[in-house]
Amino acid sequence: MVEPLEKLAEVLREVGVGLPTPGMNPGATSEMGGGITESTSSRDVILHMDNLQAMASLPDASIDFIYLDPPFASDATYWHEIHLPGHTIRQLAYSDSWPDGLGSYLAFLVPRLAATRRILKPTGSICVHLDSHSSHYVKIALDTIFGAENLINEVIWRYGKMSNTKRRFPQNHDTLLLYGATPDWYFSPIHNAPSEYRTRFLRDLTDNRVLYGSVKHRSDKLITRRIAAKSRDLGRELRDDDVLWDFDTERKVQDDVFTDISIVRGNAREGTGYDTQKPQKLLERLITAFCPEGGAVADFFCGSGTTGAAASTLGRPFVLTDINLPAIQVSRLRLPQAAFDRDPALTPPSFLVDTTGAISDFRLDDLGLGAKDKAVVAQLLVSDPQSLIAGHIGETVIDVFGREATRPR
Numbered sequence: 001m002v003e004p005l006e007k008l009a010e011v012l013r014e015v016g017v018g019l020p021t022p023g024m025n026p027g028a029t030s031e032m033g034g035g036i037t038e039s040t041s042s043r044d045v046i047l048h049m050d051n052l053q054a055m056a057s058l059p060d061a062s063i064d065f066i067y068l069d070p071p072f073a074s075d076a077t078y079w080h081e082i083h084l085p086g087h088t089i090r091q092l093a094y095s096d097s098w099p100d101g102l103g104s105y106l107a108f109l110v111p112r113l114a115a116t117r118r119i120l121k122p123t124g125s126i127c128v129h130l131d132s133h134s135s136h137y138v139k140i141a142l143d144t145i146f147g148a149e150n151l152i153n154e155v156i157w158r159y160g161k162m163s164n165t166k167r168r169f170p171q172n173h174d175t176l177l178l179y180g181a182t183p184d185w186y187f188s189p190i191h192n193a194p195s196e197y198r199t200r201f202l203r204d205l206t207d208n209r210v211l212y213g214s215v216k217h218r219s220d221k222l223i224t225r226r227i228a229a230k231s232r233d234l235g236r237e238l239r240d241d242d243v244l245w246d247f248d249t250e251r252k253v254q255d256d257v258f259t260d261i262s263i264v265r266g267n268a269r270e271g272t273g274y275d276t277q278k279p280q281k282l283l284e285r286l287i288t289a290f291c292p293e294g295g296a297v298a299d300f301f302c303g304s305g306t307t308g309a310a311a312s313t314l315g316r317p318f319v320l321t322d323i324n325l326p327a328i329q330v331s332r333l334r335l336p337q338a339a340f341d342r343d344p345a346l347t348p349p350s351f352l353v354d355t356t357g358a359i360s361d362f363r364l365d366d367l368g369l370g371a372k373d374k375a376v377v378a379q380l381l382v383s384d385p386q387s388l389i390a391g392h393i394g395e396t397v398i399d400v401f402g403r404e405a406t407r408p409r
């Protein structure tokens, strides 16, 4: 047995002791400090804390859909960068290096995966977003925690990144593992892409439809089969104006390979400068499929807050957590805007709960900056960056954290 598997077996044994059934809380209480309180539980909320602590403070069976995009064990460092004319402000977002490799990564992640089970509603589900660094080990963990029979999907997201590799095929997908809390998970099918047949009939289309008259002489099997089925349905011979395909209504059911959503590129409108930011469209697709209208969404590794932006756009309440301040800053700046997009009359719905449970603004003091840097960062991050840059910093790159670090290749 290779070392990570031994570690995984050990961690699973530990978390397996008293693994609660979905929706049942054997011991966790909101006295664990911080987190959700009665006054915050029905609102959108951003928690700046370790997600184990955040989850412990959530009520049983309170969440419909959990999306987790944890570190992938990629052995890299990730940054948040704000690019302004002539200036870049850069802060360390998070590190994804593990002292003992996969073993210590799994020892970190698996208890967090196990902790999600209690807070999911029986109809709830979880999506864990990974890549080939760890997805196979994590699948074993999820099979154990949720039951292999509750695996809903293994979604392949092909993100369309260009890369130049000489010794292997370019890596171009992530893996999303979806599990139901119980076999009664909620799911609403998505009819997404236009029917794949449409392109075959482009030159035959009349008002986005294919009429019997325009294709009746073809020997194409697809057409002859459709003619036979239609004729059977109508109980008569077809006439020239009978519709064989109507592409306004005929759409393709989304399958488990997503190829139409691209990675967030540097110049994308939704780009926040947070490395590893996921596209909002991806989250919107998942939430639409797995979270009923009005249901609650949670993301305990929220990064730049994509899940909150998607949930907000779709009118679902959300809980976001991240342990690192840059993620909280970016999410906080982004979310009022997302809510605003939905309804300009709304006041910003999100707020921050710090590690003591107090509801506050984010605490710039936690950054450990000198007074000058602090003033600059406060202005750049909290206010309109474009209008405040002039006169505050020169041509230098300010690394708020990790001054000695260099950007990983």
Ligand SMILES: C[S@@+](CC[C@H](N)C(=O)[O-])C[C@H]1O[C@@H](n2cnc3c(N)ncnc32)[C@H](O)[C@@H]1O
Residues within 6 Å of the ligand: 049, 050, 051, 052, 069, 070, 071, 093, 094, 274, 276, 277, 278, 279, 300, 301, 302, 303, 304, 305, 306, 307, 321, 322, 323, 324, 327
């Ligand atoms: C891959 S990123 C998430 C990116 C996010 N999906 C987005 O679209 O921006 C992983 C995040 O997990 C956070 N994280 C790592 N350990 C954590 C912990 N113990 N509790 C909460 N967040 C954590 C990191 O700070 C990082 O922001």
